[in-house]
Amino acid sequence: MSEQLKVGISDYKIAQAPNELVTIGLGSCVGIALYAPKSKVGALSHIMLPDSATFSDTSNWAKFADLALPAIVKELKDKTNETALLAKIAGGASMFSFSQQASSLQIGRRNIEAVTTVLNSLGIPIISEHVGGQMGRSMFVDLQTFDVRIRMVNREEFIV
Incomplete structure (x- = not known):
């Protein structure tokens, strides 16, 4: 029997098929x-910030793309003895309109760029993505097939 494991903000989980990993409210x-x-082992990370450079307290390392992804990738590779991992990403919306579009205020875009950069540096291809826009989403990861369902408010659910 499969279990649905929920991943909170600044959190991650690793699980094996037939389980499903879920994060709500990206x-x-x-x-x-x-x-x-x-x-058929996977991880789901819900990162909040692109990098840890300007923070003195990085004890919650799962919050930052630059710290979370290398650590999670290492744990996943150690657990599975596999080196050829795949990635799918979602989120990074611009949730608020600012009169000045300063890059420091574009956290969604900066998160997407940071995640892409870190995954590229780790040699992990992003095989599918649903990013940007102005609407939040939730992600449901099927560890049997690696289908990732995306759910948005008042929209049909779809697979990426």
Whole structure:
């Protein structure tokens, strides 16, 4: 029997098929689904900020793309002995309108860029994404197939 494991903000979980990983309410945050296809083990991370450089307290490292992704990838590779991981990402919306579009206020866009940069540096291809826009979303990761369902308010659910 499968279990649905919920991933909160600034959190991550690793699980194996037939379980499902879920994160709700990705606004400017980015959800990163990582997958080891041979063992059907995956991780889901809900990052909140692009990098930890300007923070003195990084004890909640799962909050930051630059700290979370390398650590989660290492844990997933150690657990599965697989090196060829796959990624799917969602989120990074621009949830608020600002009269001045300063890049420091564009957290969603900065999160997408940071996640993409870190995954590229780790040699992990992003095989599918649903990012940007102005609407939040939720992610449901099927660890049997690596189908990722995206749900948005008043929209039909779809698979990426």
